[in-house]
Amino acid sequence: MIDTTLRIVIYGLLTGGIYALIAMGLSLQYGVARVLNIAHGEFIMLGAMLTWALHTGFKMNPLLSLAVSGPLLFVIGFLIHRTLFKSLRTRAPSVAAFEGNSLLAAFGLLFAIQSIATLIWTANTRTYTYLNIGVEFAGTVYTVNRLVALAVAVAASVVFYLFVTRSRLGKAIRAAAQDPATAGLMGVNIDMVLAICFGLGAFLAGLAGLLISMYNALSTTIGLNYTVIALIVIVLGGLGSIPGSLIGGFILGIIGSIIIIRGDPSLSVVVYYGIFLILILVRPAGILGKK
Amino acid sequence: MNVTRPFTRRKLLAAGLLLLLLIFLATFPFYGLPSYYTVLVMTFFMFGILAVSWAMFSGATGYMSLAPAAFFGIGIYTTTILYSLLKVRVFSVLPVDALQPAVNAFLIGAVVAGGLVSFVLALLLGLVTLRLKGIYFAIFTFGLVVFISELILFLEIHITGTRGRTLILPGTGAPLCSNTTIYYIMLGILVATLLAIYFIRRSKLGLAMQSIGGNEEGAEHMGVNTTRVKVITFAISAIFMGAAGAIMAAKLIYIDPIIAFNLNYSFLPVLMAIFGGMGQLYGPVIGAVIFAYIQRILMTEFPKYYMLIFGIILILAILYMPGGLVGLVPKLQKVRLLSKLWKGGGAEQRANT
Numbered sequence: 001m002i003d004t005t006l007r008i009v010i011y012g013l014l015t016g017g018i019y020a021l022i023a024m025g026l027s028l029q030y031g032v033a034r035v036l037n038i039a040h041g042e043f044i045m046l047g048a049m050l051t052w053a054l055h056t057g058f059k060m061n062p063l064l065s066l067a068v069s070g071p072l073l074f075v076i077g078f079l080i081h082r083t084l085f086k087s088l089r090t091r092a093p094s095v096a097a098f099e100g101n102s103l104l105a106a107f108g109l110l111f112a113i114q115s116i117a118t119l120i121w122t123a124n125t126r127t128y129t130y131l132n133i134g135v136e137f138a139g140t141v142y143t144v145n146r147l148v149a150l151a152v153a154v155a156a157s158v159v160f161y162l163f164v165t166r167s168r169l170g171k172a173i174r175a176a177a178q179d180p181a182t183a184g185l186m187g188v189n190i191d192m193v194l195a196i197c198f199g200l201g202a203f204l205a206g207l208a209g210l211l212i213s214m215y216n217a218l219s220t221t222i223g224l225n226y227t228v229i230a231l232i233v234i235v236l237g238g239l240g241s242i243p244g245s246l247i248g249g250f251i252l253g254i255i256g257s258i259i260i261i262r263g264d265p266s267l268s269v270v271v272y273y274g275i276f277l278i279l280i281l282v283r284p285a286g287i288l289g290k291k
Numbered sequence: 292m293n294v295t296r297p298f299t300r301r302k303l304l305a306a307g308l309l310l311l312l313l314i315f316l317a318t319f320p321f322y323g324l325p326s327y328y329t330v331l332v333m334t335f336f337m338f339g340i341l342a343v344s345w346a347m348f349s350g351a352t353g354y355m356s357l358a359p360a361a362f363f364g365i366g367i368y369t370t371t372i373l374y375s376l377l378k379v380r381v382f383s384v385l386p387v388d389a390l391q392p393a394v395n396a397f398l399i400g401a402v403v404a405g406g407l408v409s410f411v412l413a414l415l416l417g418l419v420t421l422r423l424k425g426i427y428f429a430i431f432t433f434g435l436v437v438f439i440s441e442l443i444l445f446l447e448i449h450i451t452g453t454r455g456r457t458l459i460l461p462g463t464g465a466p467l468c469s470n471t472t473i474y475y476i477m478l479g480i481l482v483a484t485l486l487a488i489y490f491i492r493r494s495k496l497g498l499a500m501q502s503i504g505g506n507e508e509g510a511e512h513m514g515v516n517t518t519r520v521k522v523i524t525f526a527i528s529a530i531f532m533g534a535a536g537a538i539m540a541a542k543l544i545y546i547d548p549i550i551a552f553n554l555n556y557s558f559l560p561v562l563m564a565i566f567g568g569m570g571q572l573y574g575p576v577i578g579a580v581i582f583a584y585i586q587r588i589l590m591t592e593f594p595k596y597y598m599l600i601f602g603i604i605l606i607l608a609i610l611y612m613p614g615g616l617v618g619l620v621p622k623l624q625k626v627r628l629l630s631k632l633w634k635g636g637g638a639e640q641r642a643n644t
Contacts, residue, residue, distance in 0.1 A: 097353075099425060099426045100426065104609050108606035110602070114598065115597075115598040228434070267445060276434050277438055280434070
């Protein structure tokens with residue numbers, strides 16, 4: 001009993017850390033740039049597929065391949081915001097209209113990115129092994145790659161938190177999230193800050209994809225499920241709150257591991273979507289979020 | 292919106308043209324064209340129904356619903372479940388020559404049932420969700436489609452122990468009815484949908500919806516019961532989606548949750564309505580015809596690029612054609628007006644926005 005509970009908690013933490021990282025990227029894109037980026041999971045998929053391609057093609061260490069995939073995804077995200085969402089934003093009569101239009105445009109991005117990726121990498125399932133070494137703890141074997149993934153995810157979250165709370169650019173981001181118009185008057189280049197936020201969101205998604213690729217099978221269709229996970233975590237933890245994303249990520253990770261260990265793994269998608277729908281109905285502002 | 296006296300002749304002309312078009316469509320299956328064309332035009336009708344009924348609610352109120360696939364799928368499942376209930380007890384024991392008429396009558400009943408089930412479900416859903424503000428409503432309806440689909444899949448695998456069902460006649464194993472029958476039922480639903488949106492737009496309900504789309508808080512202050520208006524129109528629009536799904540079941544033959552609740556049935560109608568333009572009643576229909584045709588060509592000629600092109604068109608339509616194709620008409624008129632220096636028009640173009 002205690003063993004099972006411990007297993008549930010450890011598995012929950014292992015997946016939860018990644019969930020938190022996924023959610024932070026989307027939280028930044030929606031919380032600051034007001035784009036509910038339903039294509040967020042596609043950037044995760046891109047990060048994962050790029051890591052796989054670099055590892056199998058050029059024998060590159062998955063963790064070090066961030067040096068390639070990270071900047072690349074940042075630039076893609078940055079340019080998408082500069083071209084697409086910026087002009088939607090300047091044309092929209094209201095924030096609500098912009099949010100609606102940008103959601104639809106993001107759906108368009110989802111289809112486009114996913115099919116480009118399928119054209120490049122085909123729809124086959126891909127795997128590679130990296131640090132697939134077992135470590136026994138309390139009667140259960142955990143693989144090192146998952147532990148490394150958790151460590152990197154938590155470290156990245158802390159760095160990101162410090163960046164947003166301590167740096168000058170972070171201050172500009174927080175100001176833009178609070179009140180774009182006033183921030184603009186105070187000398188913040190709003191268009192630039194929003195595009196950077198969007199690019200950073202894509203960067204974080206790419207990092208999450210990299211970590212996921214170390215222990216999970218990949219294909220070009222994995223994106224949407226991660227988007228939904230990110231949405232659930234955001235609603236759980238509250239929009240725009242980094243500690244909230246971490247806590248929400250761990251909560252969802254533990255719920256997920258309860259379903260898998262005690263229940264039926266095939267139920268997990270139903271339960272995730274069920275939680276998602278109930279949360280939106282009951283507390284769209286998030287459990288830990290401010291109204 | 293309001294058509295005043297001087298336009299009566301124009302209105303008559305439009306009505307006459309519409310009648311001619313209707314006669315043409317009603318006799319279309321008899322022109323001896325290959326059945327491919329009957330099915331193609333039937334697909335136009337189906338997407339026309341979905342796009343128009345989407346615009347009926349979302350176009351007017353500005354609440355973006357991604358639920359069409361949910362109601363469409365529920366229509367499909369209504370027919371499927373009703374048929375499997377009746378198959379052994381009724382259709383298997385009928386004499387051979389009474390079978391087809393009975394199945395045809397059943398399908399019409401199933402269309403009504405599909406519409407009603409969707410209506411009731413939309414009513415309940417509307418009551419709990421339409422308090423949500425715009426973006427949350429959109430992602431809720433999106434999540435709902437996947438949730439229903441996954442739930443039915445789970446139930447089918449774990450409780451009934453099957454996955455998917457086939458809709459075929461007992462004995463012969465033929466499809467439930469001919470393509471022509473589906474064609475006519477679909478045409479009937481489309482006409483009903485267009486009549487519904489026409490009368491709703493002219494009614495107090497339509498005005499109330501427009502005011503919600505313009506400024507919801509303002510509408511509330513003017514005494515519009517916004518929640519009631521939204522829930523009623525949401526439910527009415529769901530009737531037609533469910534009805535279209537109910538008859539589409541006969542065409543699909545093999546039904547499973549992935550096919551019935553395909554998210555494309557949510558996205559395509561939205562894209563078609565936006566592409567066609569919602570300023571005019573016929574905008575979504577034009578969008579549906581053009582898109583269903585493009586979709587057919589892409590799916591058969593370039594299946595690999597279908598989703599890519601679809602995504603790009605979606606983005607470009609949102610970026611560059613906020614008023615859709617119909618919205619381009621007044622712009623073109625304006626150009627012509629300027630060049631001809633026509634005497635003080637202008638009222639006509641404003642009417643569309």
